[in-house]
Amino acid sequence: MITTRFSKLLFSKPTVRLTVGAVALALLVGCASKGEPAYTPKELRSFAETSSLESVWSRNVGDGLGRARYPIAPAREGETIFAADADGVVAAFNADNGNREWEIELDTPISSALNAIAGQLYLGTRNGEVIALDQRDGSVNWRSRVSSEVLAAPQANQQLLLVQSVDGQITALDRASGEERWVYTSSQPSLTLRGTGTPMVIDPVSFVGFANGQLATLDNRNGQPLWELQIATPRGRSDVDRLVDLAGQPVVTPDGRLFVTSYNGNVVALEATRGGVLWESNLSSRHTPILVGNILLVVTDDSHVVGLDADSGQEVWRNDDLEDRWLTAPAFADGRVVVGDFEGYVHLLDAREGTLVGRTRVHKSGISVRPATEGSTIHVQANNGRLETLEVTP
Template identity: 30%
Template structure:
């Protein structure tokens, strides 16, 4: 096992030990509220149990999902109707990326699999474990390992096109990182830095540090960028694990602002606001242009909140008991609360048209329509 992979496993063990501590604070009780936002269930489906932070791939009206047991399926986002179904034949460690035609997942055996319309096209053995969902764009499949090595493959035949391997930190985070498109550029998280890569050649264009890690040891200095990143126009915002939240001008390759704040889950953002929960689930909202704090809320402390989604009126979070919270983006006040299947909401809620889609640990896929 390489030093980087050992480091990733060590970091995961440290984090897991912290989560399993008997002294973990009790979650804040749910407050009573008067609903100020109507929302109704639209459809639900099942993808099997999900033991990784699943972020579905949405292209047009096609929603592609993957379950931990290896099933891969495509649904109509507006109705939940199944379009096709496939199987990886083994457990999945990261999924799923799709451009609407091709869909790719990575198995726990470190194999990259690519499907077209439910048919397996090819497999490729990878050199390290993968926990970040592949990105499929421009008939290419991009993959980033826990060692932060980035590779590109031809989506049609699986031929490796390039590989980018850079010096990195001795420890890396066993949690999905940043791997996203931006115009003609591939954005990747490289430790606490957001890097721009030429998707055709695999060469570095620029990189910007979102956080400056500090600490007495390697675990405390762990500050990898947490995915998914949020893009609005030329601005891309992301969280650096337990270190900072920041926004980058991805056209110029320059840092706009960063705030030192802990936290482990992805932020939500748009042109007006960036919202996220810290390690204790204290929720903060920052002005997207300046980084100035707009408000903070302690209403959902220690409820193991998911990543954040921003709607026109609300910031949306899931929690460990399967509740979906709609909070006023002006004040943090509870506007609505919906239940799912009682298991934890995984990953980050997603917007699909006029619906909000959440996925639970039991594999429930729930679509709600705020009105």
């Protein structure tokens, strides 16, 4: 029997996508009949606030992320912040004052996080399209088709745009034209988390995690795997027990280390060139970690925020004050770890010690996508579409 915590996750099969309601109802009925404990997020408690979050500006972007809570995280490049809704509205705002620079409405619903790079804005759609927009005015530069729905933000190097779709396929597109260059296909388990890993793309290679628990390093010239490694091994009898998704994005460092999280598995540090394991830590996470100095910051699946020594994997600190509050992936702003939660609060933690130092509420609809940060500025998009810009002081 699984606990009702899993009823809050979205599951998917390669050809069937189940809604929250259908899965949650089935799981809740089964668990309640056997006296399983109820899912109970930890209540927020007062603390000594040493940092404040001041609202600089806020705007509404369409109708929000939809009932399915599509992971349409905002993106920033330079002095512009870009955001979108699930119905196809895309908008650009001046990051300092919130002035709306442009807004367009695409003829297709959006499903992926955004990626702004080198004057282009890339996004994916529910019907398997990838769209490149001009950051200056939102005009469409090109559209290209991939194998299925795209939930992960498309990732770019100098020449290519890599797209990971929900069926496990990696498609490399020419960044200038959208023309397909190569395709890599992985095997999918019968049941996966709703979502996909996000490729980490550098010029020569791409590091890609899959729903079967495998990590692959692909040669960007032709898509051929240079090495493959089983990060998390499925265990148990049921499909739910055997979920081992690599749903986050790998983190690579200039000195050649690679950090990977896995659901129902471990956090693993690897040698990026050969895939040799440096250390493992028994933490389950479906979120992308961040590296701050020599501390790897991980949000676990029970919403503990953990700081690991990047050299050894030893736990430096752990904060469980926000347990089971469905935290977003972590971001970093001016010495603080930034996370949002299911009730719409933004929390700040000291990155060195892990203590809570600040909090504010953006909107009761909740926050499910990672904030975008620049220095001490935080851009947060709530589930209803509200885009709020906060400034950390002091």
